Amino acid sequence: MPPIQDQEHRPLLLEGPSLGLRLAILAATALALMVADHRQQYLGVVRGWLSVAAYPVLWAVDAPSSAWRFASETLTTRGSLKEENTRLSAANRELRLRLLRLDALEQENRRLREARASSARVAERSLVAEILRVDLDPFRQRVLVDKGSRDGVFAGQAALDGNGVFGQVTRVGPVSAEIIVISDPDHAIPVQINRTGVRTIAVGQGQTGSLLLPYLPRNADVVEGDLVVSSGLGGVFPPGYPVARVSEVRQDPAEPLLAVSATPLAQLDRDPEVLLVWFDNRIVEPEDEPDTATTDGQHAGPGAAAPPGPAEVR
Amino acid sequence: MTRRRGRYWPSITALLLASLAATVVPLPDLLEPLRPNFVALTILWLCLLSVRSTGLLLAWTAGLAIDALHGMLLGQNALALVVIAYIALKMRLRIRAFPILHQSVVVFGLLAINEFILFWIDGIAGFPVTAWTRWLAVLTGALCWPLLTGLYSRLALRA
Numbered sequence: 001m002p003p004i005q006d007q008e009h010r011p012l013l014l015e016g017p018s019l020g021l022r023l024a025i026l027a028a029t030a031l032a033l034m035v036a037d038h039r040q041q042y043l044g045v046v047r048g049w050l051s052v053a054a055y056p057v058l059w060a061v062d063a064p065s066s067a068w069r070f071a072s073e074t075l076t077t078r079g080s081l082k083e084e085n086t087r088l089s090a091a092n093r094e095l096r097l098r099l100l101r102l103d104a105l106e107q108e109n110r111r112l113r114e115a116r117a118s119s120a121r122v123a124e125r126s127l128v129a130e131i132l133r134v135d136l137d138p139f140r141q142r143v144l145v146d147k148g149s150r151d152g153v154f155a156g157q158a159a160l161d162g163n164g165v166f167g168q169v170t171r172v173g174p175v176s177a178e179i180i181v182i183s184d185p186d187h188a189i190p191v192q193i194n195r196t197g198v199r200t201i202a203v204g205q206g207q208t209g210s211l212l213l214p215y216l217p218r219n220a221d222v223v224e225g226d227l228v229v230s231s232g233l234g235g236v237f238p239p240g241y242p243v244a245r246v247s248e249v250r251q252d253p254a255e256p257l258l259a260v261s262a263t264p265l266a267q268l269d270r271d272p273e274v275l276l277v278w279f280d281n282r283i284v285e286p287e288d289e290p291d292t293a294t295t296d297g298q299h300a301g302p303g304a305a306a307p308p309g310p311a312e313v314r
Numbered sequence: 315m316t317r318r319r320g321r322y323w324p325s326i327t328a329l330l331l332a333s334l335a336a337t338v339v340p341l342p343d344l345l346e347p348l349r350p351n352f353v354a355l356t357i358l359w360l361c362l363l364s365v366r367s368t369g370l371l372l373a374w375t376a377g378l379a380i381d382a383l384h385g386m387l388l389g390q391n392a393l394a395l396v397v398i399a400y401i402a403l404k405m406r407l408r409i410r411a412f413p414i415l416h417q418s419v420v421v422f423g424l425l426a427i428n429e430f431i432l433f434w435i436d437g438i439a440g441f442p443v444t445a446w447t448r449w450l451a452v453l454t455g456a457l458c459w460p461l462l463t464g465l466y467s468r469l470a471l472r473a
Contacts, residue, residue, distance in 0.1 A: 019400065027396055029374070030393035030396065032389075034387050034388065034389040034393070037387055038387060046388070050382035051382065053382065057338070057383060061338050061340075135338055135339070135341060136384050138447075139448060171385060206445075
C-alpha cells in the first residue's frame with residue numbers, strides 16, 4: 001500500500017482490520033442475510049422488528065399528506081357537507097333496498113349450500129386499514145397499511161375495497177403490513193367469469209389499470225364487459241367478490257389461448273384505505289345430517305343421478 | 315480520536331435518515347422511475363468527499379435500512395452499497411482532484427454497479443424487474459451529483 005493512502009486511511013486502520021477484509025466480512029454477512037431471508041421463516045421476527053424501526057420514517061413521510069387530508073376534512077364548508085349528506089343518504093336508501101333482498105338471498109344461499117355440504121364463505125369480520133402514502137418500489141405494486149399483527153392481521157389475508165378485491169397481505173409487522181396489489185406482476189388470483197362460471201386465473205401486469213386472463217381456451221365464452229369475480233379456490237380470497245371487468249378479448253389464430261385483459265374494479269391507485277377481511281373457510285356441516293340425506297335422496301329419486309352433495313354427508 | 319469523530323455521528327445519521335425518507339416520498343407515477351437512489355448518493359458523498367472517512371459499516375447499515383424500509387430482500391442493498399463504498403474509498407484521493415462533471419461520470423459508474431448488483435440479486439431471488447426504466451435512476455443520480463455535493467458542503471459537514 002502506498003504511504004499516502006496509509007495516511008488517508010489511518011482512522012480506519014487504527015481501529016481494526018484492513019478495508020479489503022472489512023469488505024469481505026460485510027459482504028459475506030449480507031449474503032448470509034439474503035440466503036436466510038429468502039428462506040422466509042428464519043428471519044420473520046427480525047423483519048418484524050425492522051419494520052417497527054422503519055415505521056417512524058414512513059410515518060413521517062406520510063404525515064404531510066395525512067395532515068392535508070385531515071385539514072381538508074376539518075375545513076369543509078357547510079354547503080359541501082350538506083351536499084355530501086344528501087348524496088350519501090340517497091346511496092344509503094338504495095343500498096338498504098338492495099340489502100332487504102340480499103338478506104333473503106343469503107338465507108336461501110346458506111340453505112342451498114348446507115344441502116350440498118359445500119362451504120359458504122362470506123366475509124365475517126373486517127377491519128379498515130389506512131394506506132400510507134409512501135412509494136415502496138416503482139416496479140412492484142405493493143402498499144403499506146397502518147395495521148399489523150397487533151390488530152390480528154395475518155400473512156395471506158385478503159384485502160378489499162368498496163368496489164372489489166384489492167390484494168392480499170404478504171408481510172406483517174407488529175404495527176404495519178405490506179399488501180401486494182392484484183395488479184402486481186407477481187400476483188395471480190383465481191377467478192371466474194360471473195356470467196358463465198368459467199374458472200381461470202387473473203394475473204397482474206405491473207400497471208394498475210389492467211389484469212391479464214392468459215389461460216382461457218379459444219372456445220371459452222367470454223365477451224367484453226363480463227364481470228370477473230373471485231372464485232375462492234386457493235382459500236385466500238372469499239368467493240364471489242368482484243375483481244375486474246373484461247375490457248378486451250383478442251383472438252390470435254396462431255395462439256391456442258385467448259388474450260383477455262380486464263380492468264380491475266378496485267381503485268388500486270387511488271384508495272386511501274382498504275378493508276382487511278376475515279372469513280370463515282370451514283366447511284359448513286348441515287345440522288341434521290341423517291334427515292337431510294334421506295329426504296334429499298328421496299327427492300332425487302332412484303333413477304335420477306344422485307347429487308354428489310348428500311352422498312358425501314356422513 | 316474516537317471522541318472527535320463522535321461529534322459527526324448526529325449529523326451523519328440525520329443526513330442518512332433524510333435521504334432514506336427521500337426514497338419513499340410519494341411521487342407521480344411518471345416521475346417514480348426517475349427518482350435517484352439518494353442513500354447511495356449520500357454514502358458516496360461521505361466516502362468520496364467528506365473529510366472524515368466513513369467506514370464500510372455505515373454503508374452496510376444504510377443498505378440494510380433501505381431493505382427494511384422498502385421490504386426488499388434483507389441484505390440486498392447492504393451488499394451493493396458496501397461494494398460501491400469500497401470502490402469509492404479506494405478511489406477517494408484521485409476523485410477529489412477531479413472537476414465536478416468528471417466526478418459525475420465516476421458516480422454514474424458507481425451507481426450503475428450498485429444497480430447492477432441489485433438487478434442481479436433480484437434475478438437470482440426469482441423476481442426480476444427487467445424494465446429498462448430501472449436504469450434511468452442511475453442517470454438521474456449522476457445528474458444530481460453536482461447539486462447534492464453543493465448542498466452537502468453547504469451543510470458544513472465538511473468541517
